[in-house]
Amino acid sequence: MAAEDTKITTGEFFRLDLGGMEGDMKFKTCSLPSGSLTPVVVPYINDQSKSESASVPVTMHWSDITVMRAVDDKSGFWEWFKEGVPAEGGGTGAMTKKDITLELVDGDGATVKKWSLMGAYPTSFSGGATLNAGSGEVMLETLSLGFDHCKIENG
Numbered sequence: 001m002a003a004e005d006t007k008i009t010t011g012e013f014f015r016l017d018l019g020g021m022e023g024d025m026k027f028k029t030c031s032l033p034s035g036s037l038t039p040v041v042v043p044y045i046n047d048q049s050k051s052e053s054a055s056v057p058v059t060m061h062w063s064d065i066t067v068m069r070a071v072d073d074k075s076g077f078w079e080w081f082k083e084g085v086p087a088e089g090g091g092t093g094a095m096t097k098k099d100i101t102l103e104l105v106d107g108d109g110a111t112v113k114k115w116s117l118m119g120a121y122p123t124s125f126s127g128g129a130t131l132n133a134g135s136g137e138v139m140l141e142t143l144s145l146g147f148d149h150c151k152i153e154n155g
Contacts, residue, residue, distance in 0.1 A: 010112070011113075012105055012106055013026050013027065014028070014029075015103045016067060016102050017101045025074075025076075026069075029068040030065065030067045030068070031065050032065060032102075033115055035060060035062045037058075038059040038061060062146075065102070065117070065145050071138075071140065077125060077143040099116070100117050102117065103115075104155075111155035113152070114155065115150055118147060120146070120148075125141070
């Protein structure tokens with residue numbers, strides 16, 4: 001493909017579907033999934049009865065993603081995170097994993113790129129950083145999510 005035929009991926013906003021909780025949420029800021037393979041050293045005896053080893057990439061690790069959105073009257077981020085808090089803190093002490101989707105959407109509302117995160121669960125929550133109430137700033141909430149597996153598709 002010639003360089004002039006290459007289409008650069010751009011988007012207007014992200015859409016997050018948390019598996020039915022609060023419907024689709026829209027936001028502008030997100031850290032995207034990234035993965036790494038960790039090689040494992042496997043010892044073996046070669047055909048001359050000498051000890052050798054080989055590295056095999058067998059462990060996959062996905063980094064957490066972080067999404068940030070303006071605070072509104074919905075509390076789905078907090079409610080999901082709170083499930084993992086022990087009962088004495090108001091939670092259930094049991095984390096519910098969900099299959100969720102993250103989409104980059106263009107100005108026409110079409111999906112440009114889609115990340116399906118299987119077995120997603122909250123790892124951290126912030127209800128807003130330092131805020132000056134008199135400044136008119138928008139209060140932001142942040143949720144970091146771990147997940148078991150990721151499938152990436154073009155729109």
